[in-house]
Amino acid sequence: MDTKTQNRLDAKARIIKAMAHPTRLFIVETLAKHEHCVCELTAMIGADVSTVSKHLSILRGAGIIDDEKRGSLVYYQLKMPCVLGFFSCVDTVIKANAQGQLKCIR
Amino acid sequence: MDTKTQNRLDAKARIIKAMAHPTRLFIVETLAKHEHCVCELTAMIGADVSTVSKHLSILRGAGIIDDEKRGSLVYYQLKMPCVLGFFSCVDTVIKANAQGQLKCIR
DNA sequence: CTCCTATTTGGCAATATCGCCAAATCGCCA
DNA sequence: TGGCGATTTGGCGATATTGCCAAATAGGAG
Numbered sequence: 001m002d003t004k005t006q007n008r009l010d011a012k013a014r015i016i017k018a019m020a021h022p023t024r025l026f027i028v029e030t031l032a033k034h035e036h037c038v039c040e041l042t043a044m045i046g047a048d049v050s051t052v053s054k055h056l057s058i059l060r061g062a063g064i065i066d067d068e069k070r071g072s073l074v075y076y077q078l079k080m081p082c083v084l085g086f087f088s089c090v091d092t093v094i095k096a097n098a099q100g101q102l103k104c105i106r
Numbered sequence: 107m108d109t110k111t112q113n114r115l116d117a118k119a120r121i122i123k124a125m126a127h128p129t130r131l132f133i134v135e136t137l138a139k140h141e142h143c144v145c146e147l148t149a150m151i152g153a154d155v156s157t158v159s160k161h162l163s164i165l166r167g168a169g170i171i172d173d174e175k176r177g178s179l180v181y182y183q184l185k186m187p188c189v190l191g192f193f194s195c196v197d198t199v200i201k202a203n204a205q206g207q208l209k210c211i212r
Numbered sequence: 213c214t215c216c217t218a219t220t221t222g223g224c225a226a227t228a229t230c231g232c233c234a235a236a237t238c239g240c241c242a
Numbered sequence: 243t244g245g246c247g248a249t250t251t252g253g254c255g256a257t258a259t260t261g262c263c264a265a266a267t268a269g270g271a272g
Binding site for chain 2: 259260261262263264268269270
């Protein structure tokens with residue numbers, strides 16, 4: 001594997017890793033409906049504000065979401081809706097795994 | 107966030123996490139072309155066989171790839187080609203990030 | 213049966229991630 | 243200007259991931 005491929009895959013993995021966490025998936029799915037401020041997301045998630053803020057920072061760093069300060073609140077919105085298409089593929093994988101399990105039991 | 111949502115997102119995150127590594131992305135992209143045995147993948151990747159075997163095990167555990175023993179070799183193949191669609195979205199994100207960078211410089 | 217090759221598994225040290233607390237910013241508004 | 247609420251950042255212990263080596267396993271060939 002040459003260096004160029006290595007770098008390309010590193011970049012790709014960094015983006016994917018940004019989504020590889022339940023809380024961050026929740027954030028992406030929630031922002032897919034419409035924008036939310038940090039305080040709203042924090043209330044929905046039920047973790048410390050600093051924790052939520054760091055998750056948002058990771059998603060923003062990956063370029064998946066965007067922030068916009070309005071007054072004293074910071075609103076986040078989904079910048080790359082194409083990731084939702086991926087999520088449906090993941091659901092397909094989960095369903096296929098479950099059906100594979102069933103087949104083994106019978 | 108209720109328990110049901112939590113479990114659903116945990117399962118989703120586990121699948122995504124399985125792909126959140128450069129080497130595993132390489133494996134998925136390589137198997138997308140055609141199947142390969144562990145020894146071939148190991149040669150291409152240039153890491154220890156045990157390392158490659160563990161990466162393959164993670165992808166298999168996630169239900170993304172499938173294995174098939176033929177003689178003394180184990181051949182792996184891509185089971186869920188829909189993940190490739192996700193990769194193109196990731197490339198879009200990377201491209202958008204790069205263009206955002208450029209805009210800031212000018 | 214025994215050797216040999218391909219692959220997997222166990223274990224360990226290095227590194228990265230996670231979530232909370234405390235502290236620092238930052239912009240409003242009195 | 244001073245205080246306040248919203249958000250971010252620093253730091254720390256706990257936990258998870260990673261990659262290598264060594265050892266175990268599995269199967270075919272002699």
